[in-house]
Amino acid sequence: MAEMKMPRVMIAAPGSGSGKTMITCGLLELLRRAGRPISFKCGPDYIDPMFHRFVLNIPSRNLDTFFTAPDRTRSLMGKACMKEGADLAVIEGVMGYYDGLGGVSVRGSSYELSVQTGTPVILVVNGRGMSLSIAALIRGFMDMYPDQMIRGVILNRVSKGVCERLTPIIEEKLGIAVIGYVPETEVICFPSRHLGLMMPEEIVSLREQIQKFASLLEETLDIRKLKTIAEAAEPLNWKEDPMHVQRLEDAGSGKLRIGVAMDAAFCFYYEDNLDFLRELGAEIVYFSPLTDAALPENLSGLYMGGGYPELHGEQLSQNASMKQSIREAVEGGMPCLAECGAFMYLHEAMEDADGRFWPMVGLVPGKAVKKGRLVRFGYAVLTSETDTILGPKGLQMPVHEFHYWDTTCEEGCFEAHKPLTERRWHCMYQKKQLLAGFPHFYFQADEEMALHYAEACRNYADGYL
CATH class of the missing domain: 3.40.50.880 (Class I glutamine amidotransferase (GATase) domain)
Structure with missing residues (x-):
């Protein structure tokens, strides 16, 4: 049995379009400034791992529970972390947290990967047009399956005031941490096709955007809370096949x-x-x-x-x-x-x-x-x-x-x-x-x-x- 202590979190969301890719990139840039993060993408998507490697200069891999059994999935994750000398791993989820095979199964979902790897989840919620209903939405995701790994939330597209009013309600009623908020911003805008095809000048422009966005997140998110959640993850273990x-x-x-x-x-x-x-x-x-x-x-x-x-x-x-x-x-x-x-x-x-x-x-x-x-x-x-x-x-x-x-x-x-x-x-x-x-x-x-x-x-x- 192989075992390693690896701080890790997954950035997941209720659905596509919630902002998890943008926020994942900003967080990775913040973590890169002070450490050696590694990223993983849930599922078979080539795009985000390439983006992380070529634009952020951060090693990135895929983890896919449809393709691999739990021990092999954990083995791939652990060996990649060791190979890169990473001090914190960030998994970007796919689609909605529970969305898996055929749209009717959790197989291959972010949820299944978080459970199989014991990875705490930070849920990114698009709060535009909501206030207290945000807490009800989060509660629904937490109640879906008893072994869900949701430990924190980031409120996207809300103001500082909304976040300050909702934080004590969410933390007291739901028992999870509010990492912070992300306001409406035009600091960063990903083109619809942002993988692998970029010219060098485009990569430079995107790096600059992400750096500005990371600086914004530094002001609106409590990275210490996120790291505390990541460090609380159980040791990653697997049996070598x-x-x-x-x-x-x-x-x-x-x-x-x-x-x-x-x-x-x-x-x-x-x-x-x-x-x-x-x-x-x-x-x-x-x-x-x-x-x-x-x-x-x-x-x-x-x-x-x-x-x-x-x-x-x-x-x-x-x-x-x-x-x-x-x-x-x-x-x-x-x-x-x-x-x-x-x-x-x-x-x-x-x-x-x-x-x-x-x-x-x-x-x-x-x-x-x-x-x-x-x-x-x-x-x-x-x-x-x-x-x-x-x-x-x-x-x-x-x-x-x-x-x-x-x-x-x-x-x-x-x-x-x-x-x-x-x-x-x-x-x-x-x-x-x-x-x-x-x-x-x-x-x-x-x-x-x-x-x-x-x-x-x-x-x-x-x-x-």
Whole structure:
């Protein structure tokens, strides 16, 4: 049994739009000024962890109770805190505190994560247009489940006077701490698309906004109260999975060089995926389909993630030498896992955000087309109908999808099932050692995926196709 004392809090809310992302960023900046915070995002969202890493310069990971069992979730959290030498962890919740799978279950919710990790919760309540009703709203959340972890509240979009009048009522009647308030402010304004695609000057502007907002929070929040709640968290403990240790020992030897697409067009990766590949002996070699002329030399395999290729259609299309380099490598048998945006890039043609079609790599038959709406959103479970680079026929893998584009390619080697529904569909295109589709994979959900992928890459590097 591993155990560590790690002060931690979750910033959650009654629903989306309550201000938890903005307040989380301001708090992280405040904590960064005096310590070494680490952040986590509840759920499969790539955006906020990237934002924390690139704009705030704070290490950030995902924690997802749909993907991982409680011990593995705590293990991932604890090991990340140790690796980064963090002195306080902040988890940003997802949607409403109790909102989970299918909108009717707490599985995968902020609540489930807070309970499984023993993390005290600070509830951010949008108090605009309310006064005493705020206390009733909080009471409802506290009464929903007896093991809820709500220990404090931040009143958003209220005045100092409202906060001062409500604080003794909330603290006496509900038994939780009022950390403070956040007034209506124009100090900070996040663009609707604030992840990974920012130019350097945009990052500088956002950093300045967050710094100003953090200074505002320094005046309106009692950070000592928040830290007291964080420090009261029980020690984080977990049992090390003996199969995980055994898998690493059995993974084989020999250096792997995995080419990972990383630029403004392709930037969606779970950091834990890359770390697990490194544990399996892989050297991660980044390359840019936007600007590099060709793939790096001596690669054992390719891993290409999602992002925003639709915003860079012309530049991606005009980089003919990179397209040829990727096409020749994959046609020559190099293992390639391509998710979402990279799947679009590998088509014969892709429609960009302005409705123009551009020739792409040509490995996937058909076109990637804009639909103007969410095509699929949320968790699914895939079952392979044939052997692939991720494992044998019959292997089941939990995944997540979020995309506004679709494909005219009708081939699919996996059956997908949306949990709690009867909805099923086919997905994932396979040819030779290419496996490409809209789903995003999380290797920690089933390590067999990464092990089979690494084995395929090692066999390719050794000349065994």
